[in-house]
């Protein structure tokens with residue numbers, strides 16, 4: 001079979017791959033982008049369905065801390081392209097941004113489609129859609145394409161194949177065995193930012209879809225105040241995602257249903273207005289304002305209701321038993337992938353010179369809040385910049401390192 005020689009290849013047209021392609025183009029390389037799906041950026045478009053959270057406006061060290069043990073590794077990449085750069089980049093693509101009260105930054109359009117359209121329109125790379133990478137063949141990369149199998153031998157390659165969830169959008173982690181066969185160290189793919197199962201009783205059905213507001217959630221010594229949602233499968237949403245690592249490690253989840261009241265205040269309120277003929281539920285609604293999904297959770301997790309002192313303690317620390325993480329494919333993102341030890345400081349595979357890696361397929365994880373996309377863009381840019389300078393003889397090319405936009 002003939003082998004096509006090309007200058008520079010990006011595999012995977014998600015945020016990381018498109019960023020890598022842009023930086024190689026600006027450095028003067030001729031870039032081909034291959035994408036398994038019939039269109040680019042499908043997960044990015046899905047991310048935009050619920051409001052595209054691009055990044056978080058907060059002091060750099062606070063931002064970096066969200067990546068926990070990977071913070072040190074990602075520091076230079078996020079210093080080169082951090083939250084401010086993400087905002088400038090989106091604005092440069094004609095998508096002005098705004099910052100929500102929590103510091104989360106969104107495009108004013110909220111959706112990803114106008115941003116992706118503008119991004120693709122400005123990218124002078126050759127796009128090959130329905131080109132699925134299927135592993136290595138000596139020095140070449142093998143693709144299944146609408147015209148059959150093709151072999152490509154690029155001068156330099158950036159792999160940006162995504163994590164291992166939402167496989168229908170393209171990122172299926174099928175690449176794991178191919179990289180493992182090349183001696184690349186890989187950490188197992190695990191869910192991140194995922195929901196957890198709960199074995200609800202039938203009484204809970206009327207609360208499915210309801211947000212639980214005004215609670216503080218605690219697990220493994222961490223406490224957050226954020227909403228979460230009850231579903232037929234269990235619990236999901238911001239408050240749960242913020243604690244996903246502790247919960248994934250098996251920590252118990254407790255809810256403080258009244259984070260702004262002390263236990264003593266709750267006891268006093270319960271005592272101040274006697275229950276009389278009211279049902280216990282009605283009494284709790286009247287004296288404490290406990291209703292809706294929060295009342296449903298109390299009935300679900302605390303039957304029979306104890307007397308005032310014990311009840312107050314439980315309302316401040318209501319245990320919600322979880323039945324483990326929801327399946328990997330449902331997770332917003334995944335942990336695991338190509339480890340820090342497997343790549344050099346430019347994100348090039350140590351065992352496969354000339355192949356760089358970017359985005360969610362690298363072994364870092366972070367909570368939702370814009371941290372995911374920011375690190376995908378930053379690692380894509382970083383890998384692209386280093387890849388652009390790489391020659392097969394191992395010497396750096398004397399090409400410039402351009403700005404991120406365009």
Ligand SMILES: Cc1cc2nc3c(=O)[nH]c(=O)nc-3n(C[C@H](O)[C@H](O)[C@H](O)COP(=O)(O)OP(=O)(O)OC[C@H]3O[C@@H](n4cnc5c(N)ncnc54)[C@H](O)[C@@H]3O)c2cc1C
Pocket residue numbers: 011012013014015016017034035036037040041042043044046047048051052053054055131132133134160161162163166169170171172174175331332333358359360361369370371372373374376
């Ligand atoms: C529902 C949902 C909401 C989200 N919301 C947000 C949010 O608001 N903010 C945020 O920061 N993050 C969010 N994320 C996460 C974010 O979308 C991802 O972290 C990000 O898209 C990962 O970028 P990536 O380029 O690394 O991978 P991907 O976006 O997954 O792109 C990888 C690309 O590689 C292609 N590919 C895979 N295998 C092959 C192959 N063998 N050959 C060729 N091509 C291949 C895929 O088809 C895909 O196009 C959300 C995710 C989901 C699922």
